[in-house]
Amino acid sequence: MKVGLFIPCYVDQFYPKAAIATLELLEKLGVDVSYPSAQTCCGQPMANSGFASLTGGCNELFVENFAEFDYVVCPSGSCVLHIKEHLTSTKDEGAAIATRNKIYELTAFLTDVLKVKSLNAKFPYRVGLHQSCHGQRGLKISQMSELMEPEFSKPLELLAMVEGLEIITLDRKDECCGFGGTFCVAEEAVSVKMGKDRVADHVKNGAEYITAVDLSCLMHMEGVLKRQGSNVKIVHIAEILNYQG
Template identity: 70%
Template sequence: MKVGLFIPCYVDQFYPKVAIATLELLERLGIDVYYPVNQTCCGQPMANAGFEHLSDKNNKLFIHNFTGFDYIVSPSGSCSLHIKDHLHTRGDDSAAAAIRSRVMELTEFLTDVVQVRSLTSRFHFKVGLHQSCHGQRGLAIAQMSELVAKPFSKSESLLKMVGGLELISLDRKDECCGFGGTFCISEEAVSVKMGKDRIADHIQHDADFITGSDMSCLMHLDGILRRQKSKVRVVHIAEILNAQ
């Protein structure tokens, strides 16, 4: 299995430890991982702002970088979903279609393809799981609580394999954090209030850490936690699954 590692631009710039943890975790599981060094932004910010037509060069570069892999794996649900739904090229779209069918978020890949059943990782803390909207409602990484259906969470299942980790219960386990990409800029007050509510649920249940599969959401929550001078910290799920 040949896997291309897709690292979102904000992870590359602000949270390189998440990228390293993702790489190390995949290699520890015996995956043959490659990192195309010329990759840049996938184009999601332009699309979110209504300028998807300006991301044509991003699309072409992404296709050039990631053609030929069995799977393309990313530690970001939102960026993975953007590629799945919006990667296109004018004219012949066959190369883009092949990419769209092979891109996967990390926990989705570990659960559905690698089919991880046990982990050697250890993390001796109380952890609250934030299930981001893109992963949950776009990629079906977890069941939505508003549906009358059997509950599941791929991220939660993986966390339960980590030695010493206590996964706390939340009152509203799938509530949006308020980040929403450009939403946190255009609707700052609403975004912050939603983030504060999300954090309060974790603090009320004594979380030491808040984790998730989207560092963008965790970045939003981390900013609020820092302003509140809270002892609660954020950590990407890849860092927990890779912890020894």
Template identity: 65%
Template sequence: MKVGLFIPCYIDQLYPQVGIATLQLLERLQCEVLYPLNQTCCGQPMANSGFASLSKGCDENFVTNFAGCDYIVAPSGSCVLHVKEHLVSRKAQRAASHIREHIYELVEFLTDVLRVDTIEASFPHTVGLHNSCHGQRGLHLSSMTEQGTPVFSKPVRLLNMVKGLQLRSPDRSDECCGFGGTFCVFEEAVSVKMGKDRIREHEYNQVSYITGGDVSCLMHLEGILRRKGSGIKVIHIAEILNSGHDNR
């Protein structure tokens, strides 16, 4: 199994430790991981801003870099969903189709493809989980309360395998944090208020960390936490699942 590791641009530039943790975790699970050096942005920011036509170069470059992989995995639900729904290629339509059908968010890949049932990780802290909208509603990583369907959560299932971790869920476990890509720029006040509401519930639960599968949401929450001088930290779920192992 050749797994192409896709690291979104904001992780590469601002949270490289998340990419490292993802690589180490996949290799520990016996995956042959390939990291195409010429990969760039998937084009999501342009598409979200109404300039999808400007992302065609990103599409072609993505196909060029990941066409030979059995699977493509990324620690970002929003970027994965964008590729699943929007990736096209005039030069390599079959390769683009294969990528759309075989790209996975990290939690989704561990649960649905590798079918992981044990995790050798230790994280003795109290943790709150933030469910990102793209992961929950687009990739179906967890159930949605408004639908009244049987409750499930792939991130919770994995986190419960981590030794010493105490998971505390907010009352409104599937509410948006307010990031929303460019939404947080054009609707700054609304975005911040939504983020503060999310943080208030985690503070009530007295968590030490907030985790999730999208660094973009965690980055938004981290900014609010820092401005208010909170001691709560954010950490990507890949870092928790890889905890207890030395970095390279």
């Protein structure tokens, strides 16, 4: 299979180590990965701010960059959900539809497509998993606690394969961190309070690291942690799954 690696703009600019870890992890698992160098933002920030009509250039470029691949993999659930639900094209709508259907968030690709059963990874720390809203409620990579349905979590399934890692139990395991993209700008006070509550749950239960499939959520919580002078660190799940200890 040929896989195109989509790295969201904020990951490229602020957390390149997560992008590198994603590439290395896929290559270790035998995947033929390419990174289209002309890729840019998927257009989600504009769309979330009410300017979806201005994302045409982002859409066309995305289709152009990734149409040739069998799969598109991305270490960001929110960007993946945006592409899945909103990618369109005035030049080739068929290619846009095909791209929407073949893009995967990283952990979903590992569990659903590659069907990974073991990993050569070691991370001897106490880790709290933040279930990002886009991944959980949009992409269905984990079960929502309010539903009377069997529990599952693709990120947890993968983290259980990591030697030495201890997952902590949170009081409210799928509570929103408050980031919400442009919500954190439009409703700053509410966003910060939600972030503090989410961080407090991890700290209370002894986390040394907080991980998630979305660096946007982690970036928000990292800001809270740094302002509190906390020793708790954030780390993208790809970095854990690729870590050798």
